[in-house]
Amino acid sequence: MASTNPQTTYRYTNFPDSSFWGNRRTTVRRVTLPVQLHMLKGTGRYDAFKLKWKPIYDDPPASWPVPKHLFWDSDVAKWIEGACYFLAEEKEQGKSVDEVEAAVHELVEMIRNAQQEDGYLNIHYTVVAPGQRFTNLRDMHELYNAGHLIEAALAHEHCFHNDQLLAPILKYVGLLHRTFGPSPDQIHGYPGHPEIELALLRLYKRTHNPEHLQLAHYFISERGNGNSGGTGKHYYDIEREKRGEHTYEWPEHYPVRDPYSYQQAHLPITEQQTIEGHSVRAMYLLTAVADLMLLEGKAQQNYENALTRLWTNMVSRKVYLTGGIGAIYQWEGFGDDYFLPQSKDEGGCYAETCAGIGVVMLAERILAQELRAEYADTMELALYNAVLTGMSHDGKKFTYVNQLGSGESSLSERQDWFDCACCPPNVTRLLGSIGGYLWTAQEMGNQRVAVNVHLYTRATLNLKVGDAEVEVEQSTDWPFGDGTIGFSIRNLPTSSDLTLRLRIPLWASSWYLDPPLSAAEMHDGYLLLPPTYLHANASFTLRIPLKPRLLSPHLYTNQRIAAVARGPLVYCAEDVDNPWEADHFKSELRKDVVEGEEIVGIRAEGAAGFLKVPERYNPSSDGPTDSWSIDKTRRRETLRFVPYYARANREGKAMMRVGLRILQ
């Protein structure tokens, strides 16, 4: 398992259209991919690899020194990667070429032609700043773009079974391996925005070329070295001096103190005590660190300690109720411990969609190392509430920042696209490979396989147990309904051993297995169903009652609020459903003591009696009738909630709030 990634294993999972995630994938395939292709064309990104000059190249930097077009390579690469995950299934089914597939082929052709003699492949440094390649690793996203090209190439080869994209990328990686490293004639640098590290580790699993592992290892271990090449200096200062920039000249968005914490390069990773800086960079970096440990084994004790330390600091002190991360606008990243305001006008709330995706990626890698329900809980929380909230129900509009509360200068609304368009195609590629996050299969050798089920939805998993093609099916309305999940095992030979481990979320106050187990074994939050049980019961049901509950942030956040949650879903109040919104719901519960008491009543006595059991939520419906509501028993008014992931899908004033004041 350690040597696989969800981006490859997703192929063994199939979704019926009635599946919650199947439905989201269908929307992305039918709507989002064509819409994003249209945006790539409209904004000039699509044919940028033709290396012609474009007017936008003359624009001043969005935020010095970053030109507006700097990420274009990655925007295209992420779209290709996402498209390939969907096309792979269709190619198997022999579907004919449509505009999405045609675009993939044309883009690959353009990328091939854009490659330089020596293998170099980057739009900005070929068209706009030739001769300056690798002179600003700190800010210019050169290696970040390379990383996404690698991931696109892997998805492309996996889909089309040819090396049209992988071949040129391998040539580029060869150049990078010769360029970066410890020897005197090599550059001792590493990317300001991690990404290539995790891409190289994915690549290594495909190629088993030690150079790929070696380069990832170098980028990770050299990072934050204050004595680069024995100079006594930080590499970013060395290259800065070479660029002729002044000592105190750095991008305005860096943290004032300890500027290189922005890139998690203020110290070697093994010496970092708290999670700091830009949150997407932090997640991509730690995902690579976790993957490196899986490949090199826990010999790397220092890395394991750092990973545990930083993960714990994050989930215990720097994560929002939604699983989103990053409170500070200036550096799109982490603030002080417990500093987690709900909105911009309360001091900050960023929770970038890409950062939520990073949390999912990191949690998945850690989970692959150590099977503990708490990692899967965080993964699921972020998936629904920090990632899915970034895309509209129709798949056409997106958010970059995901605040828990709207403000006058920061409404809860979506956009078609962004100048820095990292988020939209990132959602596309995650949903493309989402099947790989549901469960993991573990070869135990000699006809023995274990399947660890992390997430619940309607889906089937096909896996080889010995020579047999076994199918595991789960069927549920999760995250809605009553929390019943039906399982069926098909075509399991009596000669084979299949073990299932079913995640029981930490928030679950009870669970029921039918038929029951004589002696239930639970390991770190996973319920173990042994081969004997599965041979005896080809079908069985697990029920994890989805009870409404209230979440409250840690006292030290200084927020006396509660948020409505049910199962993995966090809910929010929107102005379309509720009469009061003048102050973006900041004060409402104060105005209505009854409401406040009822809410606390829920917390004190459990939700039963106060919250209606919800119907499946349908964001495309207008009315709030199928939305969450709190009945106030004294007065029959209703305070209505909808799932946070489904916010901003209807007409309204774009006013929304997750955490509402409580009065105890």
Add this chain to the structure above:
Amino acid sequence: MASTNPQTTYRYTNFPDSSFWGNRRTTVRRVTLPVQLHMLKGTGRYDAFKLKWKPIYDDPPASWPVPKHLFWDSDVAKWIEGACYFLAEEKEQGKSVDEVEAAVHELVEMIRNAQQEDGYLNIHYTVVAPGQRFTNLRDMHELYNAGHLIEAALAHEHCFHNDQLLAPILKYVGLLHRTFGPSPDQIHGYPGHPEIELALLRLYKRTHNPEHLQLAHYFISERGNGNSGGTGKHYYDIEREKRGEHTYEWPEHYPVRDPYSYQQAHLPITEQQTIEGHSVRAMYLLTAVADLMLLEGKAQQNYENALTRLWTNMVSRKVYLTGGIGAIYQWEGFGDDYFLPQSKDEGGCYAETCAGIGVVMLAERILAQELRAEYADTMELALYNAVLTGMSHDGKKFTYVNQLGSGESSLSERQDWFDCACCPPNVTRLLGSIGGYLWTAQEMGNQRVAVNVHLYTRATLNLKVGDAEVEVEQSTDWPFGDGTIGFSIRNLPTSSDLTLRLRIPLWASSWYLDPPLSAAEMHDGYLLLPPTYLHANASFTLRIPLKPRLLSPHLYTNQRIAAVARGPLVYCAEDVDNPWEADHFKSELRKDVVEGEEIVGIRAEGAAGFLKVPERYNPSSDGPTDSWSIDKTRRRETLRFVPYYARANREGKAMMRVGLRILQ
């Protein structure tokens, strides 16, 4: 009145030692002035005007581009100014020379010798960076230092009746007037840190030299001009380019967006809609704007509108319960509307002592223009709770930042001195001239005078009414006791008319005059006592009951807290008096619902019955017996409070909090 300053009128006020402010002044004279002199000597500031090289001049900047010694001129100047306010009284009484006076004479001699041929006078640009004068007005505090030298010179002349300091300063000002202005051969710049503007206006009132008014006017009106000298550029960009600094190179502490809002130079003052940036700079600038209007008359309608707009924005959305300003550490200044966390680890709280002094100075100037109790209320609130809290009871230790709540990384504790030592001597000079803030006398011509009483304490005012030396005395325990103020008028000729206007604070729910007025006239919060009343009553008492009350910040601050206040004093809870402090009192009221309900009981039903009437508070006593307390009627525990100005005077863990959680 418009043409006087408290720094000159303070001389007509005398304090008995039993007076609250008299007691503070005595401490400053006997302890603080010698202690600060010792600090000036120990840190190298004292003899810096000898223009010898010092090792610290080689140190890297504290925060680029500001060297550690850059403010030394002003540290010395502010101490001289403060000392002269006290010495003036002693010289009248013929007191002999002591070490403080001797130091003033020696410093003046050093300053005289430090002056260059052409009148230039600055340590850094003479010793460390000769030839670079006036090349970085934006950051280098050159004109700020000049401003404080001007104020020192005015106080020195006022005290010693000679021009030993004023003469060289006038020569320097002459150079500045030739150097800065609109003509092509002049520099079109203005100081990054306002101060010289208000100093020049004080100087003009002494000299009536139109050049002094003209230069102040130029600095104020040119500020924020985006088309400096018709170049289409901002002056700070012009000088930056001359220095060879890069486009995106600016000090790390500037606000990320709109960097020149740090200096309130992002727009002309008349176009600024909200108060932004560094809070001390904002207060000094607006104080000068208000003074300019007093001198030039309200012809300057645009300035009046801007002043009203910015003052209103500040007092309604950007001021703490204590009268302190500035939530943001990075730029020591204002944050978004209603963003007023209590402590650093909750997102920020700066409330610099100098900024509190700025609020007092600005309120005094606005009050001089328009007699309204609300201005005096703000002045008094800031004086006790944002300024006096900056000095220890013994006069030896100081705070720079005045948080409303302590945190692990920001305890409520004092220091002997600071590298950037702006605050300690600023408190000294304010207390030196505090008598000028109590009341203002208005000549009404022809034997007719009005005295407006803004602040209450034990003090006497001597003034000329016609040919008579009239004495007005007020006697009270304010801010303690029951709020009774006794007045006596002495030596008032029957032929003369004296009018008194007594401020009734907006927080006062009632007031009593004895003997009563047949028909009381109240104008904008000032009770008018006409000549007839004063002729009939040489003695009378005003009583403004000092009732305990709770203050709460605006709902949009997202803080469900209340602070105990009584009269002008805001109170705080310290760990020395209270058993619970593990979390710096963040959560305590949550742990004790009874307490919370009682507090709200106070708000709902008035304090009577819940809060003991306090004794005079004596910070030098150990026990909390004379401190504030809330009696919990159900359980006889006590939650103890002390005045915020008196915090951090006793042993303890330096844990403190003003606003405590309430539960409604």
